[in-house]
Amino acid sequence: MQSCSFYYSLQNGVAADNKSTKGINAEACSSGYMQNGTCQTPPKSTVELRTCSSNNDCITQFPDGTTITGYSQCQCGTNGGGYSYCSLVEGDSVYQSMI
Numbered sequence: 001m002q003s004c005s006f007y008y009s010l011q012n013g014v015a016a017d018n019k020s021t022k023g024i025n026a027e028a029c030s031s032g033y034m035q036n037g038t039c040q041t042p043p044k045s046t047v048e049l050r051t052c053s054s055n056n057d058c059i060t061q062f063p064d065g066t067t068i069t070g071y072s073q074c075q076c077g078t079n080g081g082g083y084s085y086c087s088l089v090e091g092d093s094v095y096q097s098m099i
Contacts, residue, residue, distance in 0.1 A: 031096075051084065057069075072086045
């Protein structure tokens, strides 16, 4: 892709380059996610806003049904209880509402 696009304007199935300051230009995709240079349906957490003690507690499911751990990471929270939470992934409803 050799032209500029508005943020989050490209639909799934549309090619997007991966050259950006962050290394991935998923911000061009309406879903906020790209794979192999194409905007795609993003993965989701199996449980959104899950408390965790390690990355193994953070399970991500891809549209084809496969699940992995470690894509979302267990992060310390700045909250009164000192709880850690799994980071959001692109398909989570909270993430999508921010796009």
